[in-house]
Amino acid sequence: MSRFASILSQLSIPAYPRRSLSVGCGAFLEYGDLGAFRPDWLHLGLDQDRVVLRKRLPVIVAEAPYFPFACLFALVIVRHPELDKTPENWRIIFDHLPPLIAPGGFLLITTYTYAEYQVVIDYISRPAYPLDLVALAPPDLVGSDRYVLAFKAFPKFY
Ligand SMILES: C[S@@+](CC[C@H](N)C(=O)[O-])C[C@H]1O[C@@H](n2cnc3c(N)ncnc32)[C@H](O)[C@@H]1O
Numbered sequence: 008m009s010r011f012a013s014i015l016s017q018l019s020i021p022a023y024p025r026r027s028l029s030v031g032c033g034a035f036l037e038y039g040d041l042g043a044f045r046p047d048w049l050h051l052g053l054d055q056d057r058v059v060l061r062k063r064l065p066v067i068v069a070e071a072p073y074f075p076f077a078c079l080f081a082l083v084i085v086r087h088p089e090l091d092k093t094p095e096n097w098r099i100i101f102d103h104l105p106p107l108i109a110p111g112g113f114l115l116i117t118t119y120t121y122a123e124y125q126v127v128i129d130y131i132s133r134p135a136y137p138l139d140l141v142a143l144a145p146p147d148l149v150g151s152d153r154y155v156l157a158f159k160a161f162p163k164f165y
Contacts, residue, residue, distance in 0.1 A: 010152045011086075012040040013144040014115065018136070018157055020045075020081050021111040027082040028053060028107065030071055030100065035064050037086060048081075072103035079109035085116045086152070090123040101130045108160040117152040124154035133158060 008016075025048040027041055032052030041050040052059060052066035053074070059066045069075055083104055088097045108114055113136065118124045128135075136157040146153040 008144050009040055010144040010146050011037050011117070012044065013142070014117070014138070014152060014155055014157070015040065015044045017138050017142070018082070018113050018115065020113055021109065022081075024079055024081055024109050025049065026051065026078065026080045027084065028076075028080040029084040029086060030104070031055075031085060031088055032059060032066060033087075034062060035059065035066055037084065038064050051080075071100040074103065074107060076107060079112070080107055081109050081112040083108050083112070083114050085114075087117060087119055088123070090118065090126045091120075094126065097126075098130055101127075105160070110160055112160045114158045114160070116156045116158075118154045119150045121154060124156065127156050131156070131158060 025045065027045070027048060027050045029035060029037060029052045032054050035052040038050055038052070049065065052064060053069055053071065054066065055068065055070040057068050060068060067075070090097050104114055116127050118127065136159050138155060138157060
């Protein structure tokens, strides 16, 4: 099991709505793990870079935070944002994510570095969901998903 899959397995994600959204999905490498985790859901990627269209996965090209959705998602993922390159860009994006998350749903953020992890904690000043970090699969050689933060939606989100 990949580290990302082991993270998913610890989240008590609601059964509805059967949709996840990966913001800044890039090559949408987590698509396979998401499909294995919830095979009957729509797992949608969003990225500003048209290169994502090459892989024929369910992705849309749009620039966050201008999200073209009139629906909620049970899981919103931000995997490896480039917080060091464009910190203000990501601060604005994080501010706009909560209204996309269904009640009881999750916001999941992973980073390669501890510095980026700290930036996320500064951005989202609310208690993180308690994950059993010791039980997670280890990171791969490039350190994918090394640092993990999950936040469960609650009324204050809205
Ligand atoms: C470091 S890559 C991570 C890609 C992928 N999530 C992964 O884990 O490999 C960050 C991605 O965020 C996208 N991105 C940055 N700012 C964005 C924005 N405002 N709206 C949509 N995508 C954005 C970039 O195009 C890039 O594909």
